[in-house]
Amino acid sequence: MLGECQKGGKDMRYNVAKRTPTTLLDDFFNDDFYFPRTNYGSQIDVYQQNNKYVVEIDLPGFKREEIDIQFNNDVLTIKADHKEEEVNENKKYYYRSRKVSSFMRQIRFNGIDSGLIQAGFNEGVLKVELPIKEVNEVVNRIEIK
Structure with missing residues (x-):
């Protein structure tokens, strides 16, 4: 399905400098399997709607x-x-x-029709729609020799 990417084999989910005992507890109780909470400063939602995945990210000021x-x-x-x-x-x-701010996020998706991906940016919210490829299962009969 989809999941968080890792860069260089290291877990890039957290900025260690921003972790405190309070955020450690928050991390334990608020992480979910695919999208661990990050300290990048931008909120993100990823969901499936009909035959596409939708990614919405708050990017105020950009x-x-x-x-x-x-x-x-x-x-x-x-x-x-x-x-x-x-x-x-x-x-x-x-x-x-x-003065300077940056954001980077990577998410892995399987079965996407990459030629039909669309994106829009409105009122500080980036919305990316990733259509799921239609899978046409073809059954091939195999002769036993």
Whole structure:
């Protein structure tokens, strides 16, 4: 069916620097089998609707041209990079975390008709629709010799 991808053989589900005893308990009680909770900052829903899978990701603050979607070897890869280049000499920042932000998520799907994948981006929500290939089972009779 579908599942979380791993990169380089290492489990990339969590940013260890953001884990605390509280998040460890949250991880234990909130993880589900296919989509472990992540600390990427973007919420994601994946569901099947009729004959397609649908992926919805909250990407607030990103523009359409900052998002890259690829489907290769049964893996959907979604990347988003946002870089502000605003220079304001009247401001002295003590902490700044909104200047550069990025997002990357990979999800494995089987049986997708990759030529018919569609995506839309509206009000900060990316929606990707992945049609499931129709399987026509052909029965071949095999002669016994």
